[in-house]
Amino acid sequence: MSAATATTSRTVSVPERRPKKYDWALTRTYIAAVIILAWCLAPFYWMVVTAFRDVGYTFDPTFFFTHVTMDNFRTVFDTSLGNHFAQNLLNSFIVAGVTTVVALLVGVFAAYALARLNFRFKFAVMGFILGASMFPGVALVTPLFQLFTNIGWMGTYQALIIPDISFALPLTVYTLTSFFREMPWELEESARIDGCTQGQAFRKVILPLAAPATFTTAILAFISAWNEFLIASQLSSDQTKTVTVAIASFAGSQPHVEPYTAVMAAGTIVTIPLVVLVLVFQRKIVAGLTAGAVK
Amino acid sequence: MSTEVPARTRAKAAPKSPRQMPGRESADRKLVTQGRWASVLLLPTLILLAVVIIYPVVNAIIMSFQNDAGLSSSGFFVQGGFAGVDNYVHWLAQQCNGVSCPPGTLGSQFWGAMATTFLFTVATVVLETVLGFWMAIIMARSFRGRSVIRAAVLVPWAIPTAVTAKLWFFIFAFQGIANTLFNTHILWTGSEWPARWAIIISDTWKTTPFMALLILAGLQLIPDEVYEAAKVDGASSFQRFTQITLPLVRPALMVAILFRVLDALRMYDLPAIMTQGANNTTTLSILVVDQIRQGFNSAAALSTITFLVIFIVAFIFVRFLGANAVGAATSSGKK
Incomplete structure (x- = not known):
């Protein structure tokens, strides 16, 4: 939020005098901008180009789209080689979706308390939640591997969702807390004074204010769970394998030959929705990502 | 829908107008009610984190002091049971059964x-x-x-x-x-x-x-x-x-x-x-x-x-x- 306001204020303030001579500083800025753009996008672009390229031209270094084909995408969803990519996509949606919903339903209360109420141990609780978000997943995998084996949960969805909560919930609480803190809660009071009922004040004032924040937090939690690899690679079975695990061990038609183009196609399928989501909600996501880190 | 609760709790946490409870006393009482509400609101998160993080970690610490049953690297059958700090020595000193672990082993x-x-x-x-x-x-x-x-x-x-x-x-x-x-x-x-x-x-x-x-x-x-x-x-x-x-x-x-x-x-x-x-x-x-x-x-x-x-x-x-x-x-x- 503060990032967005700072952005606009600074954009407005600068072009006050007409430069008479050529603006070298601006040129240097543009050169740097192009370098950043290339560094961030070129590998991603290369993945998409390769995904659409005929398998015979896998290592063709041509920069543009050449030998365009949809075959790789057909290979990705082909089950004859032992890949079940559609099932993996569904698994990822279930695991990441349920994780996000649980984290939000539980975390929203905690975030409200941390943002709005004064109480003892607030500092300690926040420290605990932050510490939890930095917790190494590998320290959970070992005991959970044994526990889930003993109670027969290996290869179930809950065996993936429960450990995912360990990072999604702290992330949710952390992000929501800083969003909630910046919300103008006085408006609720004002609405009451202006004659709104409690319910109207909530519906017409608080909900519209809190919805974008909650939605952004949901995106962040979903992406983090969708991208998870370590836990899923250890605690999933063939039936519950998620896309990240599937892509890491994608089977080609010949053993020992990496099916690069098919893997790039699979990567494109998994990535494009995230990239679109991120570009559409760019501002909000940046605010959510940096929330709390600066104050 | 999940965001509905904050509004409700807020209403319950501070239902009285400040005029009715003036001064320090009201501030104190407000802190107590807020504290109570805070613990209710925080409890689900803290319980869930305890289940998904603290329980496995405590479990891992207990496990780390147990022997792995099975064949040891030298071919003897090892019973499970309390191992003391053997597992830690195994890693930190890179010791396998009293000798340093052979190259290529995880140890x-x-x-x-x-x-x-x-x-x-x-x-x-x-x-x-x-x-x-x-x-x-x-x-x-x-x-x-x-x-x-x-x-x-x-x-x-x-x-x-x-x-x-x-x-x-x-x-x-x-x-x-x-x-x-x-x-x-x-x-x-x-x-x-x-x-x-x-x-x-x-x-x-x-x-x-x-x-x-x-x-x-x-x-x-x-x-x-x-x-x-x-x-x-x-x-x-x-x-x-x-x-x-x-x-x-x-x-x-x-x-x-x-x-x-x-x-x-x-x-x-x-x-x-x-x-x-x-x-x-x-x-x-x-x-x-x-x-x-x-x-x-x-x-x-x-x-x-x-x-x-x-x-x-x-x-x-x-x-x-x-x-x-x-x-x-x-x-x-x-x-």
């Missing part, structure tokens, strides 16, 4: 994995901080198309690490674009240092944007007037950077570095997918995962060690380097 890789983990951490975090700072400074300037850059840096961040690993594995393939572009013939993922560099470069690509955005957020908190005043006083651009930008952005920078260091210390996805830990790219996390199928309890000891290492590093950062993540997160001004 002989502990200190190597530790060194690799710290090498990756230092290399990636230094690169990401320098590059991220530079990107942040560029993004803080005002120019047409700045929002395009800000959107573009989110792309590497949004790509799953597993996909990033496969993508860079392809880029660094022997016939891949990296060798073609630079006209080299390096077996990137096939030998020690190229493999390490491939992993470091991939990680830097993936996480520099996060760093840049955190630093950018810190930069934007510095008021323009400070720079203008310094300019009037005749400070050079280098002086402005070292005397104003660096000290003022330091809190945000330290938090960003802390986040990245803790994240890098648990690095798993990139090396696990790109090299499977071959050519001395095994990190602590990979070693734990490799050990799980060879013996839970020994793996539990190793994961506890990993956890402690990360905890100690975090402690050093917060205590001695002033990375105040909690202070930044709670607005109460407790510093």
Whole structure:
């Protein structure tokens, strides 16, 4: 939020005098901008180009789209080689979706308390939640591997969702807390004074204010769970394998030959929705990502 | 729908108008009611975190003091049962059944994995901080198309690490674009240092944007007037950077570095997918995962060690380097 306001204020303030001579500083800025753009996008672009390229031209270094084909995408969803990519996509949606919903339903209360109420141990609780978000997943995998084996949960969805909560919930609480803190809660009071009922004040004032924040937090939690690899690679079975695990061990038609183009196609399928989501909600996501880190 | 509760709780927490309970007494009572509400609201989160984190960790610590039943590496059958600190000695001293672990066994890789983990951490975090700072400074300037850059840096961040690993594995393939572009013939993922560099470069690509955005957020908190005043006083651009930008952005920078260091210390996805830990790219996390199928309890000891290492590093950062993540997160001004 503060990032967005700072952005606009600074954009407005600068072009006050007409430069008479050529603006070298601006040129240097543009050169740097192009370098950043290339560094961030070129590998991603290369993945998409390769995904659409005929398998015979896998290592063709041509920069543009050449030998365009949809075959790789057909290979990705082909089950004859032992890949079940559609099932993996569904698994990822279930695991990441349920994780996000649980984290939000539980975390929203905690975030409200941390943002709005004064109480003892607030500092300690926040420290605990932050510490939890930095917790190494590998320290959970070992005991959970044994526990889930003993109670027969290996290869179930809950065996993936429960450990995912360990990072999604702290992330949710952390992000929501800083969003909630910046919300103008006085408006609720004002609405009451202006004659709104409690319910109207909530519906017409608080909900519209809190919805974008909650939605952004949901995106962040979903992406983090969708991208998870370590836990899923250890605690999933063939039936519950998620896309990240599937892509890491994608089977080609010949053993020992990496099916690069098919893997790039699979990567494109998994990535494009995230990239679109991120570009559409760019501002909000940046605010959510940096929330709390600066104050 | 889930956000409905805050409004309701708020109504219950402060139902009376302040006029009815004036002065200190009302403030005290307000604190007590708020405290009660806070504990009710926090309880679900704390219970859930206890179940998903504290229970497994306690479990792992208990397991780490047990023997793994089964055949030992010297061929004797070993009973389970209390092992004392044997599992820890096994890793820290690289001892297998009283002698030092033979090369190639997991037991002989502990200190190597530790060194690799710290090498990756230092290399990636230094690169990401320098590059991220530079990107942040560029993004803080005002120019047409700045929002395009800000959107573009989110792309590497949004790509799953597993996909990033496969993508860079392809880029660094022997016939891949990296060798073609630079006209080299390096077996990137096939030998020690190229493999390490491939992993470091991939990680830097993936996480520099996060760093840049955190630093950018810190930069934007510095008021323009400070720079203008310094300019009037005749400070050079280098002086402005070292005397104003660096000290003022330091809190945000330290938090960003802390986040990245803790994240890098648990690095798993990139090396696990790109090299499977071959050519001395095994990190602590990979070693734990490799050990799980060879013996839970020994793996539990190793994961506890990993956890402690990360905890100690975090402690050093917060205590001695002033990375105040909690202070930044709670607005109460407790510093």
